[in-house]
Amino acid sequence: MSTFFFRRSVEKSFQLDESPTNLTLNPSKALPASAQPPFITSAVDDVMYIVNQVLQRTLNTGQKTVVASVVPSIGRVLGSDFFGMVQRRMRDECYPKAAIQGALPPENIIIAFLVLMNSLDVATDYLKRIIRSSIGTSTAEDAANAFADKYPFGNEATFVLKALKNMETGFEAKTSELIGEAVEVMLKQVMRPRLRPVLIETFRDVDYLVSSEEDNHAQDDNDSSDADIVSKRFERGWNAFTLPVKRILSPANYDKLLTSTVGYLARTLEKRIWSYYGRVNALGAVRLERDISGIVAAAVKGGRYELRDAFARCTQLVLVVNMEDDEWDEINQLDGRELEKASGMAWKLDDGERKRARALLRQ
Template sequence: LFEHIAQIVENHGTLVERHYGQGRMVKVIERLQIEADVQGGIILDTWGDERSVDRRLTDVKSYPFSFLVSSFLPAQRGPGISRTNSPAIGGGTNGRLSEDEGVDMKEVDGLLNETAMMLGRWSLYSRFLASKCRVSPPKGVLLQAISKISQDPDIDPDEPLVMPELLIKSALSRKISARLTTPFNIMTTFFFRRSVEKAFQLDESPDGLSLNLSKPIDGNPPFIISPVDDVMYIVNTVLQRSLSTSQRDVIASVIPTIGRVLGSDFVGMIQRKMRDESYPKPVIQGGFPPEDKILSFIILINSLDIANDYIARIVTSRISPADPSTSSLADLYPFAHDATFVKNSLESLNATFSSKTGELITDGLTVLFERVVKLRLRPVVRDVFRDVDYTLTAEELDDQARQNDEDEDADVQHDLVARRFEHAWDSIMKPIQRIMTPKCFTLLLDSTAKDLAKVLDKRVWGYAGKMSVHGASRMERDFSGIIGVVARGGRYGVRDLFARVSQVCMLVNMEEEEWEAINEVEEEGEEEMAWVLTEDERKRARALVR
């Protein structure tokens, strides 16, 4: 129907304007549109009846999403009630029939594809007529009497299109809104949310993982739960189909819906699993959390991180497609400001999802640090400094070594603290590092380094009056060795977190002439050193050596 009308307009437009004057083709288009309203309405009604669209809408509106709803309810306990904690078990084993019997997802998917295609055709038709009816304000009473719409040959063809009044007020436009756009939005909401629900019903976590470095791990990173890949595939599919309609009203409904479902259901389900199923708490008071809980918790943090990357890539690929054959937003949405609206909607989706997942990732890493890393790291700091006496002079240290018959290499003795720390640090952090995504591990490392810096800062001040000159030199070497272990692997910025400790060690070992020179420069207002220590702390540091 649309192609036939377009051919009439294209083939006869020049002839009509040549014989009847500029802008007269618009009157012909208005008459053609009246007939299109009638025929298009019949086609849409017939299609709706054949596809039972109204019945499908009733089904999807009444769909209960029982699995999602029950998953957010507190776990019920008591005789005769069996509710699994894992969505992987699905609907078939928790006492209810599959809800897919009520709504056929394949039929809904097929309806959505057909609807999207028709909306896309309507968009092309609207775009074509808009280009033929580029409007300008009517000039003169006579022209207003003839037609409220006139063609303007002076308008730049690159100017954004404006929807003609004859289409805005047409019966077919209202029919398309009621019979195509609204059902498409409703069924897309159902299709996406049901897909999220199904993904968690079929949830699978990677197995063959271990925190024991001597055991190899199965599979390849990233280690995430299966719903991440499933849901993000559906996000991409739903966005692609919705964008292909070139309808602003579709985007105004679908993109906020995707964001809402991702935030409430997808992120909500992962949050519930982190809280109720995988929270790393010890079985007995004062113990460490079980390994399987720690692994599950890390996998869920990974899942949020990877999902965040997925959404960012999907949105970027729509806003700035790398493939030249892919239509840009400006091509898909030529009407005034529509492309900007779509771009802003996509960016808002990405920003909102990133914010929500970012908060949960931060909370999860805080729990992992407090419940796992910190509990194991605090005893390590005490252990690596055992038997270390910074009051000894170089001669006393040599005498002690001879008395203990220590024939180890001097360098090995010198690096004893750093080697002890490295061994303990690797046993704590490396098992986590090989499971966790690099971005999340970097955040965890930052949190750990900040806490360790506070512990070392407290310890270094505790040596006041308990250090010889030689002991101060050993202390600087030991603390620098610990900082080097934490900061290795290209994460040099971590060293900045230990700036206070490093400056104390530097001041303790600074020659008196150098100290006086620094003070003179500061008195002249030409301070070169970026101090993180206050003036009083710098003086205290100089007095640490007895």
């Protein structure tokens, strides 16, 4: 009966489901005061409220047989009905695909897709909180002892605890996988198409064959913004398409999306550096290193520091290009642990790649 009630309640929740209204990706427009993050569908709150009620009543019976029947059933309904409904909506109703080749998906479709991503993330977090409040303690041993009053016979308390944990991990595994797939969809359909023109504009008319006269002029002209024009262009373009997404997505989901986007940016940036073979001189190499550093700083701003690790190959490429001859000769003779010890860094470039990087410089 509990399973039927819960399944019918989930079905009803989606029939009455409502999404936040008036959300926008336009950074110049404020989000409605009535909508507060995290932005999720109403079905999440409704379903998780019912989960909490059914779970508490089940645990309060003090009967192992009831727990053995109801708790796995709740997990199955969450993993099939609730999860399946969100998955179908993401696939059939809100998949962010452009109507015209080369264009971006409609804004309302992107927002709906992001809200469903949030719904999965928040639902998982809600379930963890419900189970944590039911257990009431942090360690498995203490939790089993806490259940001992209601389930005093044999290993009943341990059985109940395991049933709750299995429900939590099973649901989290499914939602995490779907969120990962959704991140890849966002990267492919939204972030990559926006990033390509940003990089084109960032390096527009930038020359790394710098003469001494040009370098002196740039240093003497204190009012000129040419010195950091690349990083400014990139930061302006990067923020234009990442910050609107950030204010819609939950922090955990945005971190996953940012990590994937930064990884793609790092790979694209590395290809661009390699493309400058024979088009960089000594003064231009200094400018290139400064530009790459500025782009990295802008991309990871506001994110985890570990995001910088994605750019390790890029930063090492420009580092090798800018080495003095005697420093390069010393590094070039070392390998493995000796190289890491002498340079103080873990090298992502192998010996052949370091030599190729050095050859980028026009002598």
